[in-house]
Amino acid sequence: MAAPPTPDDPSLLIGGSYAVDAARPLPGAGGGLPAFAVADRRSSGRTGLMAVQSLPGAPPRAMALNALAGWAEEGLLVPLAHGPARGAQGEAAWFVVSAAPPGPSLAATLRPWNEHDLLDCVLRPAALALEALETRRVTHRAIRPDNMFRAGPGASVVLGTAWSAPPALHQPTLYEPPYSAMCLPSGRGNGTIADDVYALGVVLVVLALGRVPLEGMEPAAILRRKLALGSYTALVGDERLPPVISDLVRGMLAEDPEHRPPPVLLADPATARARRVAARPMRRAQRSLDMASGPAWDVRTLAHAIAVDPDEGGRLLRGGTVDRWLRRSLGDSALAVRVDEIVRLRPSEGATDEARADGLLTMRAVAALDPLAPLSWRGVALWPDGLGPALAAAETMGGPVGNLLAERLADLVANEAAGAWAALRPERGDPTQMRSEARHRRATTRLRGWSGGLARLRYGLNPLLPCSSPMFAGHVVARLQDLLPALEVVAARPEARRERPIDREIAAFIAARHDQRFEGELEGLADVASSEQAMLLQLRVLAGLQRRLECGPLPALAGWLAEQAAPALAVWRNRSRREALEHAVGEVARSGQLAPMMALLDNPAARAADARGFQAAGEAVQRIDAELAALAGGAESRSETARRIGHEAALGVAMMAVTVAVVAMALS
Amino acid sequence: MNGQATERASRGPGAAGWLQGLACGAVVTLATPSAVLGGLLLAPGFGALLLDREPGRPAGRVALLCGAAMAAAPVGALWQAGLGVGAAVTAASDMSVLAGCWAAQGAGWLVAQLAPLLLRLILDAHAQASMARLRAERARYETDWGIPPAEGS
Numbered sequence: 093m094a095a096p097p098t099p100d101d102p103s104l105l106i107g108g109s110y111a112v113d114a115a116r117p118l119p120g121a122g123g124g125l126p127a128f129a130v131a132d133r134r135s136s137g138r139t140g141l142m143a144v145q146s147l148p149g150a151p152p153r154a155m156a157l158n159a160l161a162g163w164a165e166e167g168l169l170v171p172l173a174h175g176p177a178r179g180a181q182g183e184a185a186w187f188v189v190s191a192a193p194p195g196p197s198l199a200a201t202l203r204p205w206n207e208h209d210l211l212d213c214v215l216r217p218a219a220l221a222l223e224a225l226e227t228r229r230v231t232h233r234a235i236r237p238d239n240m241f242r243a244g245p246g247a248s249v250v251l252g253t254a255w256s257a258p259p260a261l262h263q264p265t266l267y268e269p270p271y272s273a274m275c276l277p278s279g280r281g282n283g284t285i286a287d288d289v290y291a292l293g294v295v296l297v298v299l300a301l302g303r304v305p306l307e308g309m310e311p312a313a314i315l316r317r318k319l320a321l322g323s324y325t326a327l328v329g330d331e332r333l334p335p336v337i338s339d340l341v342r343g344m345l346a347e348d349p350e351h352r353p354p355p356v357l358l359a360d361p362a363t364a365r366a367r368r369v370a371a372r373p374m375r376r377a378q379r380s381l382d383m384a385s386g387p388a389w390d391v392r393t394l395a396h397a398i399a400v401d402p403d404e405g406g407r408l409l410r411g412g413t414v415d416r417w418l419r420r421s422l423g424d425s426a427l428a429v430r431v432d433e434i435v436r437l438r439p440s441e442g443a444t445d446e447a448r449a450d451g452l453l454t455m456r457a458v459a460a461l462d463p464l465a466p467l468s469w470r471g472v473a474l475w476p477d478g479l480g481p482a483l484a485a486a487e488t489m490g491g492p493v494g495n496l497l498a499e500r501l502a503d504l505v506a507n508e509a510a511g512a513w514a515a516l517r518p519e520r521g522d523p524t525q526m527r528s529e530a531r532h533r534r535a536t537t538r539l540r541g542w543s544g545g546l547a548r549l550r551y552g553l554n555p556l557l558p559c560s561s562p563m564f565a566g567h568v569v570a571r572l573q574d575l576l577p578a579l580e581v582v583a584a585r586p587e588a589r590r591e592r593p594i595d596r597e598i599a600a601f602i603a604a605r606h607d608q609r610f611e612g613e614l615e616g617l618a619d620v621a622s623s624e625q626a627m628l629l630q631l632r633v634l635a636g637l638q639r640r641l642e643c644g645p646l647p648a649l650a651g652w653l654a655e656q657a658a659p660a661l662a663v664w665r666n667r668s669r670r671e672a673l674e675h676a677v678g679e680v681a682r683s684g685q686l687a688p689m690m691a692l693l694d695n696p697a698a699r700a701a702d703a704r705g706f707q708a709a710g711e712a713v714q715r716i717d718a719e720l721a722a723l724a725g726g727a728e729s730r731s732e733t734a735r736r737i738g739h740e741a742a743l744g745v746a747m748m749a750v751t752v753a754v755v756a757m758a759l760s
Numbered sequence: 761m762n763g764q765a766t767e768r769a770s771r772g773p774g775a776a777g778w779l780q781g782l783a784c785g786a787v788v789t790l791a792t793p794s795a796v797l798g799g800l801l802l803a804p805g806f807g808a809l810l811l812d813r814e815p816g817r818p819a820g821r822v823a824l825l826c827g828a829a830m831a832a833a834p835v836g837a838l839w840q841a842g843l844g845v846g847a848a849v850t851a852a853s854d855m856s857v858l859a860g861c862w863a864a865q866g867a868g869w870l871v872a873q874l875a876p877l878l879l880r881l882i883l884d885a886h887a888q889a890s891m892a893r894l895r896a897e898r899a900r901y902e903t904d905w906g907i908p909p910a911e912g913s
Contacts (some may be wrong), residue, residue, distance in 0.1 A: 119851055123832070139770050182854065248843050379814030415910045537846075600822065665905050665906055666904060666905060667903060667905070667906065668904065705905070708906050709901045709904070709905040709907060710899060710905075712906065713898055713901050713902075714899075716894045716897055716901075717898070717910060718890055719890070719894055720894050720895065720898075720910075723890055723891050723894075724888045724891070726887065727884075730880060730883040730884060730887065731880055733879075733881035733883065734876045734877070734878075734880035734882075735876040735879075735880075736876075737875075737876075737879055738821075738872075738874075738875030738877070738878065738879045738880075739816075739818035739819075739872060739876060740818075741875050742818065742822045742868070742871045742872040742875045743818060743821060743822055743825070745822075745870075746826050746829070746868050746871075747823030747824045747825060749825065749826055749829035749864075750825050750829045750832070752826050752829065753828070753829035753830070753832035753833065754832055756832075756833075757832045757833055757836040760833075760836070
C-alpha cells in the first residue's frame with residue numbers, strides 16, 4: 093500500500109490547481125462518498141473546498157460535469173474541477189472538486205421543522221437549484237437529508253454534491269420514486285427533474301415529521317408498500333403534516349412523473365399548492381393473484397411481481413392465469429387483450445431461444461401492464477440510460493453475481509430489448525430514437541476483434557470510467573490523454589514488460605474514446621496470425637496516440653516496445669540489414685519517439701526489397717545446390733570422359749610418332 | 761554402344777574382319793620379307809591388340825602405332841637391301857632394333873593406360889575446387905539471409 097502522497101505533488105493537482113489533502117477527511121460531506129479538504133494552489137486565500145472521491149465501478153457523471161463546468165449556483169455544490177488524485181490510503185481515484193458544505197447536513201440534527209422554514213429554507217432554494225439544473229438538462233438524483241446542508245438556523249439549504257457517482261446510486265429506496273427504486277442501484281439512469289422533485293417531497297415529509305418514516309423497514313418492503321398504497325399514503329400514512337406541506341407533497345410524490353409539479357412551480361409554493369393533477373386511482377381487483385413475492389391486487393403490483401420473478405411471471409402469462417385474472421378479477425378486458433397479444437407473439441420468438449423468448453414476453457408484459465415501469469429483463473430492472481453504470485458495476489462486482497449480471501445485461505443488449513420496450517410505451521419516450529440506440533449498442537457489442545464487445549460498450553457509455561486493464565492497477569486512466577503517461581509508468585516495471593502494452597481492455601478503452609482512426613488496427617489485434625503483425629499494430633496505435641495527443645517523449649514505453657519488437661525484426665531476412673535496424677530501433681527508443689520507430693519497422697518498400705533479396709538468395713542457393721549435386725554425382729561421368737579423352741590423346745601422340753617416322757624415312 | 765559391340769563380337773568377324781584378313785594374307789603372300797620383319801617387330805603390338813577387350817582396343821592400337829613408328833626405319837632399310845627373307849630375319853635379329861620396337865610398343869601401351877588416369881585426377885581436382893567455391897558461396901548466403909544449411913552438411 094502506497095504512502096499517502098503530499099498534497100503539494102504537482103502531478104496530483106486537479107485541474108492544475110486543486111491539491112487533495114487526503115490527510116484531512118470531511119466526514120459526511122461527500123453524500124455517501126469519501127470527501128477530503130482541498131487547497132487551491134492558484135488562489136492561496138481560497139478555502140472551503142472539498143474533493144469527493146469516486147469509488148471503483150461507480151464512475152463520475154461525465155455529462156453532468158461537462159454541463160456544469162464553469163457554472164456557479166447558490167443552493168448547490170457545483171463541480172469546479174475533476175481529475176485523478178490519491179485517496180487516504182494512497183490509492184489512485186477520480187475526484188470531483190466543489191465547494192465544501194456550508195454547515196452540517198439536515199440529517200445531523202433531525203427534528204420537526206415548521207412550515208415556514210420548510211418552505212423558505214428548504215423548498216424554495218432547492219426548487220431554484222433544481223430549476224437551474226433543469227435549464228442545463230442535468231438532474232441531481234442525490235437529494236436526501238444527509239446530502240443537504242445549511243450554514244445555520246434560518247439559512248437556506250444547499251444541495252450536496254452528486255457528481256462523483258452514477259445518478260441515484262446511493263439513494264435509499266425511501267427517497268426514490270418506486271420505478272427508480274426497483275432498478276439496480278447503478279442502473280437508475282439520469283432520470284428527470286421530476287425524480288428530484290419526488291426526492292425533495294420525501295425530504296419535506298422527513299423534515300416535517302422530524303423523523304424518517306418507515307425506518308427499519310426493508311427496502312423491498314418499502315417499495316412494495318409504495319406500489320400498493322401509493323407513495324404519499326405509504327410514507328405519510330396517518331401522520332399529520334402542515335396543510336400546505338401536505339398538499340405540496342401529495343403532488344410531489346405522484347407516481348407518474350408527469351403529474352409532479354416542476355421546480356419552477358415549486359419556487360412559488362402557493363401556486364404549486366393550487367395545482368392539482370387528477371390521477372386516476374389504480375383499479376383494484378376483486379381477488380388477488382397470488383404470486384411468490386406476494387399477492388397482486390392491481391396491475392402495478394402484478395407488473396412488479398412479474399419483473400421481480402420473471403420465471404413465475406412467464407409461467408402465469410403462458411398458462412393464461414394472468415389473462416383470466418385481468419378479465420375476471422380486475423375486469424380490464426382491454427388490457428387483457430393487449431397482454432394476450434403479447435403472449436401470442438412468444439411461440440414465433442421461442443423457436444430458437446426459449447430464454448430470449450421468455451425474456452421478451454415478461455419484459456413486454458411488464459411494459460404493457462405498467463407503462464411507468466422501467467425496462468425489466470430477466471429479473472434485472474433498469475432505465476436504458478443506466479446501462480453504462482450497470483455494466484461498470486457488473487464488471488467491478490465480479491464473481492458469480494457480477495458475471496450473472498453482466499450476462500443478463502449482455503443479453504439485454506444483444507436482443508435490443510430497450511427498443512422493443514420503448515415501442516410498447518411510445519407516449520413515454522421516442523421509440524425510434526430508443527430503437528436506434530439499442531441497435532447501435534448491439535452493433536457495438538458485435539464488432540469484431542478487440543475494438544468491440546461489451547468492454548467497448550462499457551467504456552463508451554461511461555466516459556469517465558477508468559480502464560480496468562490489470563496493468564493499470566494503482567493508476568486511474570479514465571481519459572485517452574492519461575493512457576500513454578500511465579503506460580510510461582507501467583513500462584518502468586520489468587515484470588509488466590513481459591506482456592504487450594495493449595491488452596483487450598486497453599484496446600476497448602481506446603476504441604470507445606472515439607478515436608475511430610485506430611478502429612482497423614484495434615480490430616486486427618484480436619485475430620492477427622503472427623506476433624510480428626500484432627506488435628506492429630500495437631506500435632502503430634501507440635505512435636498515432638503519441639502524435640495526436642502530443643505526449644512528449646516516452647522512453648520507457650519505447651524501450652518496452654523495442655523489446656517486444658523482436659518478432660518484427662525477425663521477419664527481416666538480411667542479417668546485416670536486420671542488425672542495422674536493431675541498432676536504429678534501439679537508438680530511436682532511447683529518444684522516446686514512437687513514430688520514427690514505427691517508420692523503421694513498418695517500411696513496406698524496404699520489406700519488399702528484403703523479400704526480393706531473400707527470394708533471389710533462395711534461388712541462388714538452389715542453383716548452388718544443384719551444381720553441388722551434379723559435381724558430387726559426376727564421378728562416373730568424369731571417369732568416362734577421362735578414359736575417352738586419355739585414349740584419344742594417346743592415339744593422337746602415337747599417330748604423330750608414326751607420321752614423324754614415315755616422314756623421316758622418306759627424307760633419309 | 762558397348763552392347764552393340766558385344767553383339768557384333770558374338771556374331772564373329774564381319775565383312776571388315778574378312779577384308780582385313782584378306783589384306784593380311786595378300787601382304788604375306790606378295791611381300792613376305794616385309795611381313796616377316798613387321799610381324800617380328802610388331803609382335804607385342806599385335807598381342808596387345810588381340811588381348812585388349814576395350815571397345816575400339818585403344819591400348820592395342822596405341823602400342824601398335826608406337827611400334828610402327830619405330831619399325832619404319834628397319835622396314836625402309838629392308839626395302840633398300842632387296843627385300844629378302846634373310847635380310848628381314850637379319851634385321852629382326854638386331855637386338856637394338858627389336859628392343860627399340862618392343863620398348864616403343866610397351867611405352868605406347870603404358871601411355872594408353874596412364875593418360876585416362878592422369879586426366880581423371882585433373883578432372884577430380886577441378887571438381888573439388890568448384891565444390892569448395894560453391895560451398896563457400898552457399899555459406900555466405902546462409903549467413904546473410906538465414907537460409908538453413910544443406911541437409912547432411
